[in-house]
Amino acid sequence: MTEENLKAIQPKAFKPRTTDSKGITAAPNLLTGIKLEECAAGKIIIGDITYIRLRGGRFCYLAIWQDKVTRRLIGWSLAREMTAKLVVSALQKAKRLGLVKAGAIVHSDRGSQYASKEFRRLLQHSGFRQSMSGKGNCYDNAQAESFFSRFKAELIEGGVFEDLEQARIEIFSYIEGYYNRVRLHSSLGYKSPIEFETELQTKNGGNERQFFV
Numbered sequence: 001m002t003e004e005n006l007k008a009i010q011p012k013a014f015k016p017r018t019t020d021s022k023g024i025t026a027a028p029n030l031l032t033g034i035k036l037e038e039c040a041a042g043k044i045i046i047g048d049i050t051y052i053r054l055r056g057g058r059f060c061y062l063a064i065w066q067d068k069v070t071r072r073l074i075g076w077s078l079a080r081e082m083t084a085k086l087v088v089s090a091l092q093k094a095k096r097l098g099l100v101k102a103g104a105i106v107h108s109d110r111g112s113q114y115a116s117k118e119f120r121r122l123l124q125h126s127g128f129r130q131s132m133s134g135k136g137n138c139y140d141n142a143q144a145e146s147f148f149s150r151f152k153a154e155l156i157e158g159g160v161f162e163d164l165e166q167a168r169i170e171i172f173s174y175i176e177g178y179y180n181r182v183r184l185h186s187s188l189g190y191k192s193p194i195e196f197e198t199e200l201q202t203k204n205g206g207n208e209r210q211f212f213v
Contacts, residue, residue, distance in 0.1 A: 024115035030105045030131035036069060040204075041197050042101035044068040045094065047108045048144035049082060050152075052167055053160040060164050062171065063090040066147060067099065068107075070200070071185055072193035073147070073175045074099040078168050084116035091122060100128065107131040109141050151179075 031044070047065045054060055061082040065075040075094030079086050087108075094100050106128045108114040114132065123130050133141045155174045161167035180193050188196040 024110060024112055026110050026115070026135070027130040027132040029107075029134055030129060031107055034105075039069050040101070041067055041070045041072075041200055042074075042099055042104060044105045044107065045074065045100055046141060046144050047087060047090070047106070047114070048141060048148065049086065049111065049113065050148045051082075052078075052156070054164065054167065055160050055162050060161075060167055061086060063087045063113075064144065064147065065090050065094050065100075065106075066144060067193070067197075068143060070193045070197040071143070071147075071188060072099070072180050072197055076171070076175060078164070078171060080164060082113065084113045084118045087113045088119050088122055091119075095126060100126070102127050103129065105129050105131050107133070107141070109133045110135065 034044070036044075044067070045065045046068050047063065049061055049063045051059045051061055060078055060080050063077050063086045064073055066073050074097065075090040075092070077086050077090035077093065079089075091100070091106070100106075106123060108131075110132050113119060114130075120130065151174065155170060161170065181195075182192055184190045184192060185196075191199065
């Protein structure tokens with residue numbers, strides 16, 4: 001084949017689709033016009049889902065919720081299937097930790113998981129306001145996309161996990177042990193998310209800053 005200058009045709013690698021907005025009733029984008037510097041921690045959280053490769057051509061799915069102000073990962077969930085339960089479980093974890101404040105904006109893309117009755121029921125009961133990116137506008141959720149890009153580059157580096165349990169252990173270590181506590185962000189003045197969050201609380205004497213509506 002080399003002598004004849006021939007190349008084998010390689011099939012394209014399968015990539016699971018994580019956003020299916022067909023037929024959903026979308027929520028408005030509540031982030032338009034908001035000044036982030038006037039927001040308190042826990043008042044705007046953003047979410048997204050990504051796929052993670054497992055050995056043998058299998059996949060699992062990671063849902064995250066991230067504080068838009070502090071960039072702290074406040075809730076996450078990992079499962080073999082990409083259902084509404086995945087995003088609900090991640091948000092419930094953030095609630096249990098007290099990291100989502102009353103009246104918070106919960107922003108995501110237009111994926112069917114976020115338009116599900118189960119997820120919207122949780123938002124309603126919690127007093128949260130739902131926000132969704134504009135149709136075909138990936139920049140509305142760029143912060144979550146940016147996290148996943150760094151996450152895959154720094155943790156996975158193009159490899160795969162052996163199974164779901166190994167993925168869960170490694171992801172826990174990365175998020176809870178490194179990303180939230182150690183990893184520095186230029187947008188936070190080269191502080192970690194938890195360090196920046198603590199600094200905000202100290203500056204405000206424990207009181208939240210005014211929330212721009």
